[in-house]
Amino acid sequence: xxxxxxxxxxxxxxxxxxxxxxxxxxxxxxxxxxxxxxxxxxxxxxxxxxxxxxxxxxxxxxxxxxxxxxxxxxxxxxxxxxxxxxxxxxxxxxxxxxxxxxxxxxxxxxxxxxxxxxxxxxxxxxxxxxxxxxxxxxxxxxxxxxxxxxxxxxxxxxxxxxxxxxxxxxxxxxxxx
Amino acid sequence: xxxxxxxxxxxxxxxxxxxxxxxxxxxxxxxxxxxxxxxxxxxxxxxxxxxxxxxxxxxxxxxxxxxxxxxxxxxxxxxxxxxxxxxxxxxxxxxxxxxxxxxxxxxxxxxxxxxxxxxxxxxxxxxxxxxxxxxxxxxxxxxxxxxxxxxxxxxxxxxxxxxxxxxxxxxxxxxxxxxxxxxxxxxxxxxxxxxxxxxxxxxxxxxxxxxxxxxxxxxxxxxxxxxxxxxxxxxxxxxxxxxxxxxxxxxxxxxxxxxxxxxxxxxxxxxxxxxxxxxxxxxxxxxxxxxxxxxxxxxxxxxxxxxxxxxxxxxxxxxxxxxxxxxxxxxxxxxxxxxxxxxxxxxxxxxxxxxxxxxxxxxxxxxxxxxxxxxxxxxxxxxxxxxxxxxxxxxxxxxxxxxxxxxxxxxxxxxxxxxxxxxxxxxxxxxxxxxxxxxxxxxxxxxxxxxxxxxxxxxxxxxxxxxxxxxxxxxxxxxxxxxxxxxxxxx
Numbered sequence: 001x002x003x004x005x006x007x008x009x010x011x012x013x014x015x016x017x018x019x020x021x022x023x024x025x026x027x028x029x030x031x032x033x034x035x036x037x038x039x040x041x042x043x044x045x046x047x048x049x050x051x052x053x054x055x056x057x058x059x060x061x062x063x064x065x066x067x068x069x070x071x072x073x074x075x076x077x078x079x080x081x082x083x084x085x086x087x088x089x090x091x092x093x094x095x096x097x098x099x100x101x102x103x104x105x106x107x108x109x110x111x112x113x114x115x116x117x118x119x120x121x122x123x124x125x126x127x128x129x130x131x132x133x134x135x136x137x138x139x140x141x142x143x144x145x146x147x148x149x150x151x152x153x154x155x156x157x158x159x160x161x162x163x164x165x166x167x168x169x170x171x172x173x174x175x176x177x
Numbered sequence: 178x179x180x181x182x183x184x185x186x187x188x189x190x191x192x193x194x195x196x197x198x199x200x201x202x203x204x205x206x207x208x209x210x211x212x213x214x215x216x217x218x219x220x221x222x223x224x225x226x227x228x229x230x231x232x233x234x235x236x237x238x239x240x241x242x243x244x245x246x247x248x249x250x251x252x253x254x255x256x257x258x259x260x261x262x263x264x265x266x267x268x269x270x271x272x273x274x275x276x277x278x279x280x281x282x283x284x285x286x287x288x289x290x291x292x293x294x295x296x297x298x299x300x301x302x303x304x305x306x307x308x309x310x311x312x313x314x315x316x317x318x319x320x321x322x323x324x325x326x327x328x329x330x331x332x333x334x335x336x337x338x339x340x341x342x343x344x345x346x347x348x349x350x351x352x353x354x355x356x357x358x359x360x361x362x363x364x365x366x367x368x369x370x371x372x373x374x375x376x377x378x379x380x381x382x383x384x385x386x387x388x389x390x391x392x393x394x395x396x397x398x399x400x401x402x403x404x405x406x407x408x409x410x411x412x413x414x415x416x417x418x419x420x421x422x423x424x425x426x427x428x429x430x431x432x433x434x435x436x437x438x439x440x441x442x443x444x445x446x447x448x449x450x451x452x453x454x455x456x457x458x459x460x461x462x463x464x465x466x467x468x469x470x471x472x473x474x475x476x477x478x479x480x481x482x483x484x485x486x487x488x489x490x491x492x493x494x495x496x497x498x499x500x501x502x503x504x505x506x507x508x509x510x511x512x513x514x515x516x517x518x519x520x521x522x523x524x525x526x527x528x529x530x531x532x533x534x535x536x537x538x539x540x541x542x543x544x545x546x547x548x549x550x551x552x553x554x555x556x557x558x559x560x561x562x563x564x565x566x567x568x569x570x571x572x573x574x575x576x577x578x579x580x581x582x583x584x585x586x587x588x589x590x591x592x593x594x595x596x597x598x599x600x601x602x603x604x605x606x607x608x609x610x611x612x613x614x615x616x617x618x619x620x621x622x623x624x625x626x627x628x629x630x631x632x633x634x635x636x637x638x639x640x641x642x643x644x645x646x647x648x649x650x651x652x653x654x655x656x657x658x659x660x661x662x663x664x665x666x667x668x
Binding site: 144 | 457549
């Protein structure tokens with residue numbers, strides 16, 4: 001049969017057998033199918049890259065009364081965007097400093113060197129990091145050790161007797177909150 | 178017996194197992210390749226099999242969700258029958274696998290076995306080495322204890338230093354802007370699907386290459402490799418004195434693998450699994466994160482390198498190290514294979530080995546970390562306060578209360594970040610002590626704002642007593658009066 005079909009074709013056109021045609025059609029169809037599967041897969045995985053700022057929101061840290069003037073205290077907020085199975089990982093800690101003049105500073109817990117949790121020592125007025133020995137002064141500025149900069153500070157505002165911070169993003173050097 | 182043989186033949190006629198054997202386990206290798214030095218690859222394969230079997234079992238119980246992951250690990254350890262034992266096998270299997278794949282890599286490097294025609298075998302093997310490290314890190318992460326949580330934060334911070342793509346890279350790895358449920362799911366998917374798939378795929382290619390190219394002969398000094406005649410010579414050697422990989426060639430592999438298996442079982446049974454150190458709750462900040470042993474050298478390197486180098490190391494040096502690993506067969510093109518004719522290769526292995534072991538040892542001690550509890554847990558020893566004046570006693574109290582001891586040891590007790598203060602009076606004059614306390618410097622924070630003048634006087638008075646009885650304290654030679662203890666010279 002195929003022999004006859006070949007013979008029937010005009011000589012100028014190169015002969016394409018039915019098998020060739022089906023093979024090529026199959027390649028095209030599968031490429032299209034792969035794109036229909038592959039592009040959504042990439043989008044699904046990469047969607048997390050663009051959540052950033054959209055996931056930030058104002059969240060309450062506590063009553064103003066719970067932050068006495070002149071002291072630095074540990075507070076934590078619930079990440080504004082969570083899944084039901086997030087558990088404790090959505091409770092983000094931070095250090096709240098109420099300056100003697102009543103103004104606030106809210107520091108991220110993460111050391112600016114490699115992200116370990118810094119600890120506050122009121123007696124010496126220093127934040128110390130347990131990982132590589134970074135030290136910061138009470139105003140968050142770098143005191144010594146490997147950190148390249150001072151502690152990250154959250155944006156904050158006071159609403160209805162509550163201190164609120166703009167949370168939802170773990171700070172690091174490429175995005176300092 | 179005849180009937181059994183007939184049954185065997187019935188299956189062989191259909192499955193062609195005999196032919197499969199001839200081309201795989203039964204293929205002929207040079208006699209010199211059946212060396213006791215060539216046992217590390219097969220032992221690594223044994224570890225992989227243990228990891229696959231125990232890993233699948235652990236996945237039957239483990240829950241990859243932050244609110245239950247830790248509880249499911251504890252359930253494995255304490256409730257699930259033999260759960261602790263399988264966790265222990267998986268943990269020790271991973272330790273042995275990292276160790277063996279590293280030894281295998283070093284042995285292949287030293288014996289020049291990566292040279293023609295086995296360049297691709299080396300590159301695929303390098304991929305297997307990196308995939309094994311990837312398994313180790315992701316496995317340590319899905320334990321989801323405090324070390325795991327902060328380990329992820331550290332990796333994320335490292336990624337965050339990449340220029341331009343830092344933010345996207347961190348979000349991609351975290352599955353969002355913070356470490357949470359999607360992060361754990363990602364590491365879980367990497368650990369049980371993505372990297373094992375990659376590992377098995379690469380392993381198939383690695384073994385295929387070994388079967389096609391044969392196993393390299395034991396290197397001989399002064400017998401350089403000739404690309405022109407290599408294939409012919411190899412075939413001639415195998416034809417002349419070759420033996421089958423199994424059973425003749427593989428006896429040493431089997432014995433060594435059995436020894437490794439015994440070691441893993443003994444470690445698992447008597448030392449047990451790695452006990453998780455508290456749930457991954459970021460608000461529990463009283464934690465001192467440490468990586469598992471294979472990343473201690475990296476951890477130490479980041480503490481010890483000058484801060485201005487860190488960006489360079491992350492962006493250029495670490496990727497360059499990976500590229501160099503893959504490029505070894507193309508950078509080392511000499512014809513000699515025996516290590517005695519390749520002193521550079523030996524020196525390189527010794528240098529890298531000594532550096533990594535030293536860094537890991539430093540990582541265990543981590544003298545650069547403040548000892549966070551030293552100020553409240555390590556009092557000034559009696560010999561440093563005996564017979565001191567009231568003012569000096571106040572100074573000793575301040576030394577504790579102001580957390581000085583977190584960084585400064587007294588006769589070895591306390592933090593190692595700063596110098597030991599036991600003999601500080603011999604090194605610094607009272608003036609210098611005051612300046613150092615008030616202004617800091619050389620890695621010490623300034624205490625000017627947190628010490629009243631009388632406190633500085635008391636502290637320096639105490640520090641001035643810290644010298645051996647037979648050694649005089651340091652004095653300012655420009656001032657004949659010198660410094661009187663506790664009375665810093667007025668400018």
